[in-house]
Amino acid sequence: MKLPTIKDIKNLKGKRVVLRLDFNVPIKNGRIVETMRIDRAIPTIEYLRKKKARIVIFSHIGKDASSSLKPVAQYLSKTMNVGFVPDFRTDEARAIADCLPEGGVVLFENLRLDDLETKNDPAFAKYLASFGEVYVNDAFAVSHRVHASVVGITKFLPSYAGFLIADEVKNLSLALKPKHPFLFILGGAKFETKMPLMKKFMNIADQIFVGGVLANDFFHDMGIETGKSFVDKYNFKLTPLLKKRKIILPTDVVVKNGDGIKTSVKNLSEILSGDSIVDVGPETIKNLAPVLKKAKLIVWNGPLGFYEGGFDKATIALLKAITETRATSIIGGGDIGLSFRRQASGD
Template sequence: MKHLKDLDFKYKRVLVRADFNVPIENGDIKDDFRIRLALPTLEYILNQSRSKIVVISHLGRPDGKIAPEFSLKPVSEMLSTLLKKEVKFIADIKSSEGDTAIRNLSDGEIALAENIRFYPEEEANDEKFSIDICHHFGAYVNDAFSASHRAHATIAQIPRWKPSCAGFLMQKEIEELSKALKPAKRPSMAIIGGAKLETKLPVIENLAKIYDVVLLGGRISVEAKEKNMKFPQNVVLPEDFADDNFDIGPKTIQKYILAISAASFVVWNGPMGKFEDETYREGTDRVYEAIVSSDAWKIAGGGESAEYINSKKGAGKFDFISSGGGAMLEFLSGKVLPGIKALEDSQ
């Protein structure tokens, strides 16, 4: 797989696939975490002589239709503020106006195209659509690790047609999560919480082969106990739960804190309970405190975990925080992500 420094971007239009799937309410961006993560890649390319960039991204699930509430226009304004330069907005990348806007970009300019999921061809992984999107560009950069578990046109198809590479964020995600698949320190521990047991089962099964201990919490642990599911001996289920099963109980909290204090390598994905409700936050709070106070190598990820850590201003207390939710889970389950495979196969 090629990285940013392997390609020459001079004199080229560069198409960058980012993940700007950020929470927006009434036009206001509530968390710019994912936008900031893209800045090093964009700044690096813009610093190459006479290069110009068009960024494409998705936002939400508009189901292949134009939906104003999923517009990326607020993101273009935020990106402009963060880059300290104008970011042009392309309202329809497939239109003749969009075509003209791309061709008329001056050296050093950057534009953001409207939500790529407004086009049904994106999620259909349509080959012709991918060719139409990228035909004006001399290079393609995938910096959207968190969307790279999707076999979508701008993720899985474009590397077939253009010189392609991973952006700095994509490269970092692969390097750090690869460490999580081969923990260098022992004892090693994975902590898996949240919901969607069927999604997380392959991860639990794979990590149980790699890690000394796997602690379960959140809704997945409630479901597993209700279904009387059997796991390998090193997978630990809660002994007790708080009222209504919305958090792990006091005995489990103490047991998990003790286990975490003995670990030298910790991967955490998913809260221990319904943390957004103060009543059911203690399990997640105490597990988080145990992780950040330990001397272990610490990796966290998943949308809810990242949201929680950011709310505690705790990002600097982890060695790495993945931007991926489903992508991180699929990577840790041992699957090859379509976006990564496309870059590896690209000429």
């Protein structure tokens, strides 16, 4: 079945478009730390503007209502005229949306102002839909979530994918019918979203390298000391997955000691009860070289270390190693994207 995209929408001129984007970017002291997620959404916005649509943008930022999208609106305003509404639940929001000119754009405040968003409340989804005649989703990173602005709204409006989602779906089709040898790399910290990926690719990939918090989960299940490292709480045994001999785990790691100040590289047998694992070690990356060299397809999801704390050396080293191979590579995740920029710029 062909994925309907914005190019399939007939006569956008004057139409009100509800556009769901992923502007969940890191902000410190009111300034955006990394703009990649915003930049990747701009082609879809510009296409709709060029077609004279009237564009109402919804997004979330952060885990709750405490974060604001205002800095995002200010960033977008450097290249286009973007209005900002601090509360989408008001008569003012309705009036501004109704008065948008052709090609006009307004960004509404954080969807998580209302907890009905994450509950996929039907009435709330219908309210969001009332701002448009057409719905476009280009928030690939949240498209698996059963939220009102992602799933519920599609029951009330004709729905289409933006350019980013169309591109990601195309890449995923390569991963589901891959060239071999196929290496799948899995990092990050969200166990509930990572395990379905691992189960899926256990039957597709030739080998799976596991980093990030998920590696800690394996270590914990194997009886290896993980100290004060974050370990997810789950009701699933990981060690049986090792019997297929597809999974590659780190052999050395970077740890912070008990005082949280000093860092050092340790083999797994050297981890102490006061240590916290924060990254994959250099020997592990070095040992991956033969696997990378043989691979014809590499798919990577999630950083290898505690990215938010600045521990991205292993991620950057692996990115560099992948760029030196001839493999087709599909790399996902905003944190990896930032590391890629750093690697490319030499930072």
